[in-house]
Amino acid sequence: MHLNSRAENIPLSLNFMGRKLRNHTVAPAAKQRAWDRTSPSRCADENRGGLSRVMRTQPLVCVQNELPGSIQELREEVQRQPCNVHNTHLDQENNGGVWKRGGASWLRKSRIKWKSFKHWMSSEHCAEPSKTPAKDRKAASVSTRVRDREDDGPADMKIFIPYDSAKLCITQIADDMVAMKSRHLEMVQELEENFLIASQENQERTVHKIRTYYQNKLHALKRVLDLYQEKVERRSALWEEKIKSLQDVNERLQDEQKALQEKNRHDSATWEREKSKMMELFSSRLDQLHSHQASTLEELQMARMEMGRVQEMLQASKETEAKETENSDSGAPLDGAKARLEELRESLYKREREISMLIDGGGGEGRGVQDGLAPLAYTRLLAAVVRQAHQVYAEVTEAKQQFDQMAEENRKAVAEATVRGTYFQDNQTDVDGVELRPLGMNQSEVSLGDQVTQAEVNLQKHEVLLVALECIKAGVTPTLTGPVSEDDLAALDERVKSFEERFINSGDLNSEVGKRVGQQLLLLQAELKQVKEENKTMTEHYTAERTLRKKYYNMVEDMKGKIRVFCRIRPQTRAELVRGSSTIVSCLDDYTVILETPRGPREFQFDRIFTTEHTQDDVFQESSRLIQSAIDGFNVCIFAYGQTGSGKTFTMLGDREQKNPGIIPRTFTKIFEIIQENETKFEFKVSASMLELYNDRLQDLFVSPADALSKRIEIKKDKKGLVFAQGAEAKEATSAGELFALFELGSANRHIAATKMNIESSRSHLIISIMLESRNLANGSMTYGKLNLVDLAGSERAAKTGAKDDQLKEANSINKSLSALGDVISALALEQAHVPYRNNKLTQLMQDSLGGNAKTLMFLNISPSDCNLDETLTSLIYASRVKAITNHAQRNMESKEITQLKEVILRLKSGQTVEEEDV
Ligand SMILES: Nc1ncnc2c1ncn2[C@@H]1O[C@H](COP(=O)(O)OP(=O)(O)OP(=O)(O)O)[C@@H](O)[C@H]1O
Helix, strand or coil, rough: CCHHHHHHHCCCCEEEECEECCCCCCHHHHHHHHHCCCCCCHHHHHHHHHCCCCCCCCCCCCCCCCCCHHHHHHHHHHHHHHCCCCCCHHCCCCCCCCHHHHHHHHHHHCCCCCHHHHHHHHHHCCCCCCCCCHHHHHHHHHHHEEEEEEEECCCCCCECCCCEEEEHHHHHHHHHHHHHHHHHHHHHHHHHHHHHHHHHHHHHHHHHEEEEEEEHHHHHHHHHHHHHHHHHHHHHHHHHHHHHHHHHHHHHHHHHHHHHHHHHHHHHHHHHHHHHHHHHHHHHHHHHHHHHHHHHHHHHHHHHHHHHHHHHHHHHHHHHHHHHHHCCCCCCHHHHHHHHHHHHHHHHHHHHHHHHHHHHHHHHHHHHHCCCCHHHHHHHHHHHHHHHHHHHHEEEEEEHHHHHHHHHHHHHHHHHHHCCCCCCCHHHHHHHHHCCCCCCCCCCCCCHHHHHHHHHHHHHHHHHHHHHHHHHHCCCCCCCCCCCCHHHHHHHHHHHHHHHHHHCCCCCCCCCHHHHHHHHHHHHHHHHHHHHHHHHHHHHHHHHHHHHHHHHHHHHHHHHEEEEEEEEEECHHHHHHHCCCCCEECCCCCEEEEECCEEEEEEEEEEEEEEECCCHHHHHHHHHHHHHHHCCCCCEEEEEEECCCCCCCHHCCCCCCEEEEEEEEHHHHHHHHHHHHHHHEEEEEEEEEEEECCEEEEEECCCCCCHHHCCCCEEEEEECCEEEECCCEEEECHHHHHHHHHHHHHHHCEEEEECCCEEEECCCCEEEEEEEEEECCCCCCCEEEEEEEEEECCCCHHHHCHHHHHHHHHHHHHHHHHHHHHHHHHHHHCCCCCHHHHHHHHHHCCCCCCCCCCCEEEEEEECCCCHHHHHHHHHHHHHHCCCCCEEECCEEECCCCHHHHHHHHHHHHCCCCHHHHHC
């Protein structure tokens, strides 16, 4: 008989018969045994004999075998041999009618005590030996033996029972057994059923409970996930909006910048056009004026000569007249000529003065125009000048004609006088000694020589004005350009001064022309000032907008995960100054550096340029944002790159005396400042390790060099792709001071050498890793940030630095690692499928900083001197490539729920039970 296979698998960890059986199961074999003991198959005979058996509608058992030695057999045997009952029906083994001890078990099972059976057998149903017939005597003797051994039971006994008694007894026993068995069977069936029902119910209840529980959990998780998703979507929408708005701003700024540039270009083109037009006009006018001036002066000179001749003739006439007066009273024609001559002279002087004034005013104004006078005013002025010049020219020509005419008349008169023989030879000497002075003028009046000097003064004044205007235009104090000696300069200064004095003393300042020139000057100055201011504001706006645009651009680049590159130009070293090196690096603005190369200037753009004017603090302020990121759970790397002696160590560590600490010591302080600000919300743990890569070997700087040699450090990657140095010591620090002490301990073990250039040079790559763990006290979430600070060894040319033996080996190793770094940068910049990180330990170490999941900042240090041109150019090109690399920074954070859920999932996967309290 077998239990139903379904029933076999029912867990018994539930309520069973009112008891809580937890995690207890009944072995199927045991169940089978228990069942067999009360198997209804034993009752098959009774069934055949008409005994009823309770059958359930859904039988859980089935009959397999019939037991030997059934009650039917017993009956039949008893009927066959009425006085001799063997124990066959009592014991399954027929031992030739001998009772065995085990044969009494059926009595025990049927709850009939041996004693009472014996008693019943002897007293009620067994006859007395004396009274019994012979066939019953045997039974009597047996019953006596039974009485003797009543305590031992029926072992080794042979029982002879009278047929009736035996029949009665056996029938009774069989009935009892049948009743007992049926009772037992019912009980067991009931028990099985109950058990089955209870276990089914319990199982269903448990399954339902577990299902409900997990459904609830799943709903809760789904809700959390939905919330997260919503949050992420909201955030990404926000970021997208931000990026869009930034792009809009960027575009707008670009448009504005373009418009501004266009306007600038247009303005300057217009201005240049106007200027060149004016210049042309002005120079042609000036040339005209100069030629007029020259011709006028020539004419004047000729007129003077003519006048001299006329004077001579007049003198001769006078003398002739005097002689003639002595002889006769005639001479009237010369009187008219004299008066006419006087008149002409007057007009000539007047014109001459006017020309001088015109030259002064016109020249000054004309030159002024070229420097910024309004075109209309200038045109008007030029028109006036030209008109006046024409007028003067016409008047001079007319005067000349008159003068010629007069001279002709005089000549005729002289000729007549000569004809009359009144020419006096002895007056010649006097004529030669006559000064070039107009007739009728006394000594106090201005002489012709003075007039010439005045013209010269005016010309010089004109020059002074030109010089002054040039200076006003340039906004500088008057100086001389061109190769002039100090003496020339002093002499010129003297001349200018004397001209100015003479100009002032001449009183022309008060004259109309002087006033006009003064006014023009003031106007020019005002206009010039205005133009300059406009230019200045325009430049300021342009610079501000350019800076803003660059800032937004940088923000966008930052969001994209681009590696930031800052370029720092160090000042010239004493050695470079002694060598007389010149500076070939300059900055256009905060983002553009220009390198003068033999092929012309080359422009490079970076995220920020730091010049010699920027302090260590300025540099740190720009980088400190990244320290907050590291504390927030990002991987951050700041590294310095550049040729030997370009200022990497100065930037990263600072100077030797720590008067100007660099980024690393400032970072220590900043970390603990941020920790202090947040200690009410977070619990922090800071630890650091310090390594150097020297001659292709990684060394732990926290242990002595001797111990470090025996230590093996390997570069590994954790599950998240974070690079770490296995085998390096990480020491915990609770303050900036402790961190700094650790750093000093490590620095003492570094490899440093002095190069030929007498600069103390780092001969190894220094890598300081600061691990920042923080636990949110409010929700228990954990974040893990890593801050890598790297001071690379300088690239150098062995020949240039004079390295030998060990130093040469060091240099080769450094150059090898830097060239491997260059290969990685090239591969990343060109987005190649394979990036050769594994070619060198340096690149392996920096794997998560270049193209990995870190926020990276590179400092490019360069020298400004021409002697380092090649290295500087190479470094600039190298760094420009780094700018193209994109990283994928992400926060290393685990929420408490996520950690727990991960555990639950793992346990469920491995088939373990999960208790409610675990979740
Ligand atoms: N910005 C700066 N202002 C003043 N001095 C500077 C600056 N940058 C560098 N120096 C000086 O230039 C010299 C060389 O600088 P540093 O040692 O930092 O170069 P390096 O690139 O680290 O060289 P190496 O790679 O050989 O170690 C030092 O004397 C340093 O003080």
